[in-house]
Amino acid sequence: MPTQSQLYERLKEADLDPELSWTEAELPERLRTKHVHRLHPYLGKFVPQLVEIFLRRHLEPGQWVLDPFAGSGTTLVECSTFGANSTGIDISAFNVLLTRVKTATYDPCVVEHDLLDALARLTRFLDASAGQLSFDTDLVEPVTEAATSSEFLREWYDTRALTELLFYRSLLGEYQSGDLMAIVLSRAAHSARLTTHSVLDFLKKPQTEPYLCAKHRRICQPTREAYRFLRRNTLDTIERVKQYERLRSDAQAIVLHGDGRIADFGATFDGLITSPPYPGRIDYHEQHRYAYELLGLLDRRGEEIGAAEKGKSKAAVAAYVADMVAVFENARRHLRRGAPVIIVIDDSRSLYDEILGEAGLTVDERRRRHVNRRTGRRGDEFFEEVILARA
DSSP states (O other): OOOHHHHHHHHTTSSBOGGGOOOTTTSOHHHHTOGGGGSSOOTTOOOHHHHHHHHHHHOOTTOEEEESSOTTSHHHHHHHHHTOEEEEEESOHHHHHHHHHHHOOOOHHHHHHHHHHHHHHHHHHHHHTTTOTTOOSTTTHHHHGGGTTOHHHHHHSOHHHHHHHHHHHTTGGGSTTHHHHHHHHHHHHHHSSSSOTTOSSSOOSOOOSOEEETTTTEEEOOOOOSHHHHHHHHHHHHHHHHHHHHHOOSOOEEEEESOTTTOOOOSOBSEEEEOOOOTTSOOTTGGGHHHHHHHTOOOOGGGOTTOGGGOSSHHHHHHHHHHHHHHHHHHHTTBOTTOEEEEEEOOTTOOHHHHHHHTTOEEEEEEEEEESOSSSSOOOOEEEEEEEEEO
16 A cells, blocks of 8 residues: 555646645644644544635635535634634534534633533542442432433443433533533543444444454453543643634624525625535434434434435435535525635535536536545545535
């Protein structure tokens, strides 16, 4: 297998935009996941440096940008540091929560107080429960009873881990930073599930016994507690919020929970930057199932476009095309004439000439970029296209 350097040597002659493709050495993970971009794991997020380039090339501070697939909020966060106002919409309640949390304006002192105080209360709760390995005491029964209606939570969490998560959840309404704490909680829940270390993204079956770990190449134990993740995420979140507050402008960021096919955005936009879902690859609701269960979020997976559950059949792809036409046609009605429309997509099925044409958008150019990774540690690589169209 070629090294990244060898691979990029071969790609020099390819039809690539050199500013849009990076080796790992040129753009390490710590930069791809800077400040609030790493507040929570999210499959399919695109690198923030792409949005930086698009904003610099095609838009100006003070203008309004639309993202009809807000996802984890990459476009909106980068707009806020660039100085552009932005509106994002997503069908997923979790995506909306995450994007609102990422783009919110914080007083870092309040955030630090709230998150550390909540962690201290959790610590005292655990100290009071010391020695009760089953956590089946009068102290925790009111908390654990809240989980009895969720088969998913009972199946995928050890009793101790679930008790810790639910106690932390009980504190959210008592703090000004409650929404931010909900993301701390969800991030810990992602790590505390009863699954192997190498299968955090796509669950198979609960791992309740010691196992030979493919990631660490040794015998690992199932995750039994959530406290260490809550503590680690608390400290990390405080620091990332501080970093973001030093960079962000006073630009507005509006996040809507709705359907981009029919939404009335109530504004006219100067540009659109988005990375739509690919057909049949990821179930965006299911990947955060633990958050929906813990936080009681509204599940609208039936309205999700291109979900993996819908498959890649001819009928599924046709439905995807029709849905995408509806989204971009609706977006076009809210764009000023001639506004740039920038789409990052793996168009290996050659669907987007049809989609954009039917939506009334004119394609100016396509640029290929090499993707050795996105924002996580996955080692797979592929090509995707950056499509520049006009309203």
